[in-house]
Amino acid sequence: MIATCSRHRYLHPVFASLFSTEISQRHCQRMTLTSVTTMPSNATVSNPNALHPAADNTELGWGNVLIALAFVLLNSAISGVLKIGVGTSLMIGAIRCMVQLTLVALVLEPVFAAENKWAVAGISFLLNFLGTIEIVINKSKRQYQYMFPSVLIAMIGSTIPISILGAKFAMAVDPFWTPMQFVPIVGMLCGSAVSGVTISIGYLLKEFQENRDKIEVYLAFGASRTEACRPISIEALKLALMPTINSMSVLGIISIPGMMTGALLGGSSVQRAARLQMIIMFMISASATLASVFTTFSIIAVLVDPNHRIRTDRIRENKNGFGFSKVMAGVKAGFLRVKAKFSRGGGEMKTRGREVMIPLLG
Secondary structure (H helix, E strand, O other): OOOOOHHHOOOOHHHHHHHHHHHHHHHHHHHHHHHHHOOOOOOOOOOHHHHOOOOOOOOOOHHHHHHHHHHHHHHHHHHHHHOOOOHHHHHHHHHHHHHHHHHHHHHHHHHHHHOOHHHHHHHHHHHHHHHHHHHHHHHOOEEEOOHHHHHHHHHHHHHHHHHHHHHHHHOOOOOOOOHHHHHHHHHHHHHHHHHHHHHHHHHHHHHHHHOHHHHHHHHHOOOOHHHHOHHHHHHHHHHHHHHHHHHHHHEOOOEOOHHHHHHHHOOOOHHHHHHHHHHHHHHHHHHHHHHHHHHHHHHHHHHEOOOOOEOHHHEEEOOOOOHHHHHHHHHHHHHHHHHHHHHOOOOOOEEOOEEOOOOOOO
16 A cells, blocks of 8 residues: 655555544544534534524614604604604603613613622612602602612612522522623512602602691591591502402403513523512512612601601602603793694694794703
């Protein structure tokens, strides 16, 4: 046998044969390694489906978002045709939704990547702080003395402990502060707490101002401030928890909730998604209840002093809206002005012969 390699053409035929055999073996090994490295990471010999790679999640770009935005545009057009007057509000709400979710994604992406417990704690506090601002400044028509600290304590005292206990024991997340699980949980609990606290505060402050005499009758007959305010407190808590109770009542039969839908879209099994939704709903109801109860007691403690006098002087009307709302009102006014000019062919909008002046900031 003669070696085919020109480099070793002067070798003895036996050595040349051995050399060519070694080259063939190395070539086969190289081909085997190449085929192994190009196989999927989950491929095994016993798994015939390993050669088929798992389907990737579909990438969603801004084009997909704009397609979905067409639904809001349709609603806005219907509002304009029927003269409902909510078309501009729908568009502003959609723009706010896009901007806010984009900012949240930009903030959460490095937090999720870093997996730092202090960053998670900071985000959790920020969510509660922003929720408190939303309640005190933007949602409530009336305010009371020491409202901001009491609402902030109610928010933190209800959402954080329940998130920790639920993530650690109910959801078996280890560690419990894992950003991908803990931050969304805190966000959902904050949303439910904001709704419940806003309803309870609005009802209680309204009752103290409009039905003060009923509470004074109880106090005149020797009732404590807790006993005198018990009827309105119970009614306030019922109203605050009614949305959560209604949500739990219709889950599964009438509606598939967002958490379960997200888990299913993420590839989770149906059973696991259902159990996860149960856990989240129970946590939401607990946080909304705790926050509403704490806020109710704080209002009673502030508006009925230790001498059992009703202090409605500690209630004030909320005349100063949140700055962002003023900015958006200005944007809305500017949009209406441009719309009026286009609809009138560039002329100024007039009503009954008089010029209508639309202020920029409302």
